[in-house]
Amino acid sequence: MHTGFSKMNKIRYILIAFLTFGFFRFLHPLQAQGWQFKAPIPTARMGACSVVFEDKIYVFGGETATGKIVNTVEVYDPTTNQWDTSFPALRTPRENCAAIIYKDKIFVLGGFSDQGEVLKKVEFFNSEKNRWESFPNMDEERQGLAAVVLNNVLFAIGGSDKENKLLKKVEFFNENQNKWEEFEDWELDKERASFVSLTVNDSAFSIGGFSIGGPTNRVQRYHPTTGPAQRKSLQVGRGSFAGAVCQDTIFVMGGRSPQDEVLNLVEYYTPRTNQWQFTNSMNIAREGFVAQVVKHKIYVIGGRDAQGNILSSVEEFNIDLITAVEETPQSLIPTEFILHQNFPNPFNPETQIRFNLSTSTSKDRVTLRIYNLKGQLIRTLIDDFLPAGEYEVTWDGKDFKGQKVSSGLYLYTLKQGAKSQTKKMMLIK
16 A cells, blocks of 8 residues: 555654653543544544634545545534535545635645645635636645645645655745745745644644654744744644634644554643643544644544554544643653663754653753863763653754854764763764
């Protein structure tokens, strides 16, 4: 089976980007607390995209259980708990696409086609003519992208291109020129695909996704006035997950973890407090699914489970029943103190350093420092108390004064209590 998701999975992931701040637990009753099964989608599918329009959930494209990439559209009415399969099909079959409401119309962007192509194509639904129509192509091919609208401007964000290269770039639709252009004021902090980007008030939050090192936990906020800024990271890194917004609160569900596990975990984030918390887990661990909010209820639809089955199941969660949960599954906590080799190495201009902290040393201060071969301190990247978990830090090749260092070999040392590990890395110019 050759799909956009399988292509993403073939990218060689070398690093893990994942924080485990906070505590949570798995729920194992027959039906997870707060999550209720609803009428299944008629066509089991993964890699679809979706929108909410007039309190109904529209699900577009995706890959079926037979491996076929489809153009079918199915519409769910939460009020009646029924699906409508009569909506006109997309012009182009696609998966790993993005969908958005822009100027009161439904738009579907990019993705991976049934012809094995990563798409630039954009289409929108003309409700007056009851059909899909073409729209100017994006500047770049993108699958696993995200789309948002800010200040009435349509943006296409990240994803991966036809060479499987992960993207940082953001482009926007220039309505005056009737074409897409690169947006110079906004670039993702980290290349990523199969992530989510969601708007809260006047900001867009780009969360998680598959990055160079695998599922990342990083969160970037973009504000049109102040530009991009880092926000509190997810507690568990994840890619190929789903997210939704209700009352200025962001919810992320499921996905694939840095340990290559398919998750049922749910986190929620409040921009005002800049904090993530875990809440009630879904009944089924799933990846490559869609999620939307209608009238204070989250709906998760389809995807693929931990056994590789393409799903038709739908779950509903009443946000008014939200409860924070406070226990950590031990399988997500590292058991060893490990400093990994940086990547890339050699590097220019920046490199990522990943390390594990175990529970046995979690009460000791953690430092991560860069030295030259003379033993002189170049930069302190971390000097803090950190809980057990897996971490990733980026060094931009600059010293503590913010000046670029010269080419050559450098040492980086991780210390926690009596434990210490050192490795070499090379900066080239």
